[in-house]
Amino acid sequence: MEKVVLSKLSLEELIDYIESIGEKKFRAQQIFSWIWAKNAKNFNNMTDVKKEFREFLEKNCLILDCKIKTRQISIDGTIKYLIEYKDGLCAEAVLMRFDNRSNLSMCVSCQVGCKMGCKFCATGKNGFKRNLSAYEIVSQILLCQIDTGLKITNVVFMGQGEPLDNFDNIKKAIYLINKNLQISIRRMTLSTSGIIPKINELADCELKPTLAISLHAPNHKIREQIMPIEKKFDIENLKKALKNYNDKTKDRITIEYILIGGLNDTKACALELVEFLKDLKCNINLIPYNSTDNDTYKKPTKKDLRFFKYILESSGKKVTIRLERGADIDAACGQLAGKVDLS
Ligand code: SF4
Numbered sequence: 001m002e003k004v005v006l007s008k009l010s011l012e013e014l015i016d017y018i019e020s021i022g023e024k025k026f027r028a029q030q031i032f033s034w035i036w037a038k039n040a041k042n043f044n045n046m047t048d049v050k051k052e053f054r055e056f057l058e059k060n061c062l063i064l065d066c067k068i069k070t071r072q073i074s075i076d077g078t079i080k081y082l083i084e085y086k087d088g089l090c091a092e093a094v095l096m097r098f099d100n101r102s103n104l105s106m107c108v109s110c111q112v113g114c115k116m117g118c119k120f121c122a123t124g125k126n127g128f129k130r131n132l133s134a135y136e137i138v139s140q141i142l143l144c145q146i147d148t149g150l151k152i153t154n155v156v157f158m159g160q161g162e163p164l165d166n167f168d169n170i171k172k173a174i175y176l177i178n179k180n181l182q183i184s185i186r187r188m189t190l191s192t193s194g195i196i197p198k199i200n201e202l203a204d205c206e207l208k209p210t211l212a213i214s215l216h217a218p219n220h221k222i223r224e225q226i227m228p229i230e231k232k233f234d235i236e237n238l239k240k241a242l243k244n245y246n247d248k249t250k251d252r253i254t255i256e257y258i259l260i261g262g263l264n265d266t267k268a269c270a271l272e273l274v275e276f277l278k279d280l281k282c283n284i285n286l287i288p289y290n291s292t293d294n295d296t297y298k299k300p301t302k303k304d305l306r307f308f309k310y311i312l313e314s315s316g317k318k319v320t321i322r323l324e325r326g327a328d329i330d331a332a333c334g335q336l337a338g339k340v341d342l343s
Pocket of ligand 1: 118121122160
């Protein structure tokens with residue numbers, strides 16, 4: 001008989017299951033807390049559960065039905081996990097700790113591969129295999145907590161895949177992360193390449209994460225060269241959706257901008273970007289492009305990066321340069337799935 005995967009059950013479903021096998025309701029609460037709050041690696045860790053019942057659970061249940069296939073640790077402490085699901089497909093998740101902060105951020109994947117085909121992105125080059133279920137998305141965080149014994153404080157939907165192309169599962173995952181892992185919605189960020197109808201739908205959701213937009217260009221001409229989505233959802237209409245999101249949520253949006261040497265890092269681009277963003281409530285996150293093997297794109301020079309930032313800051317926007325985390329293990333932005341076989 002197939003084992004029951006306990007982390008797939010809500011507390012109510014777990015109570016039903018526990019009662020159906022003749023145990024008391026409070027056992028469900030104990031097990032739920034061991035799984036979601038106390039990072040139990042196995043049933044033996046559940047020390048306040050009586051031994052005979054732990055043996056029953058061992059025989060008939062699993063905590064999770066996916067596993068860590070590989071784990072790479074960067075010199076800066078970033079950990080990149082390759083998670084293997086039941087059907088043998090894999091997705092990557094990255095744990096990052098930033099200096100001087102106690103926050104532990106987990107960057108999760110929402111699809112195996114991606115359909116969007118952004119030219120600068122390693123995942124985009126591998127094509128699309130399938131969506132991840134809400135359970136599979138949340139499992140990435142749970143597995144990492146179990147592996148490290150640490151509590152994840154922030155979640156970013158910025159790994160492999162386009163979250164708004166798997167929107168129903170993302171909405172459920174956000175709910176589970178909030179309810180079961182007790183991570184506030186204020187500590188979740190969702191990054192999209194710009195699927196306009198879904199951005200509008202997200203603006204009307206009850207649980208709204210911080211929205212990050214992969215803009216990466218100040219105009220249609222450059223954006224369509226590097227992001228095929230621009231052909232369907234162009235930058236001018238994207239701006240309307242972002243304004244709508246600003247108006248409905250009153251929150252600042254994060255604008256992500258990968259600076260690619262010689263392509264979108266010029267003074268003219270910076271000035272055009274200032275003009276494009278002037279009516280939006282937003283912060284800007286500049287991401288120096290990470291070169292991968294056999295690359296057609298270049299890193300920006302330090303001088304161009306500084307000047308680009310200076311022009312944006314002069315317009316009154318808050319601008320940060322994203323710290324490069326895990327570059328030595330290909331866990332930096334745009335490098336996920338660059339060197340692993342996802343099947
Ligand atoms: S940048 Fe994001 S949306 Fe674009 S191909 Fe990569 S994973 Fe997909």
